[in-house]
Amino acid sequence: MKIGIISDTHENMPKIRSAVKLFNRVKVGAVIHCGDIISPITAGEFSALAAPFIGVFGNNDGEKFFLRRRFRRIGSIHERRYSGRLGGRRVLAIHEPDFLRELALSGRWDLIAYGHTHRAEISQVGSTLVVNPGEAAGWITGEATVALVDTGTMRAELKKI
Secondary structure, three states: OEEEEEOOOOOOHHHHHHHHHHHHHOOOOEEEEOOOOOOHHHHHHHOOOOOOEEEEOOOOOOOHHHHHHHHOOOEEEEOOEEEEEEOOEEEEEEOOOOOHHHHHHOOOOOEEEOOOOOOOEEEEEOOEEEEEOOOOOOOOOOOOEEEEEEOOOOEEEEEEO
């Protein structure tokens, strides 16, 4: 299974549209959003996804009630973390990378996806693949990126959008 990972969209509608097109083109089985969605109006763009949406709130997501309500049709948004199985792998999604190394070294998850820093990162920490897709909005770094993870090979790659 391929998983699409996106973070820090910060309401950049054209970039969200580009990410959704990419995720649909490569036929991801799920999309994880690592926070800072910002506005409930973005659900309109994300509703074009052909795969389930799993999100976590970021530090800039203030309108949680309406975000949850608008995204209910396409998936779910979790308060601080999502922990579950995707493609036969144990997955943790968080926004802020607090205790990231400790979490990875615990061996509880095969994949940890996070956001917040706006810096893309793919690394192996112990037996855990750690992925920050960077910022999808491109507001801070000037680069808009997402990540794709293959749960069969546990390889990740960054894609510009």
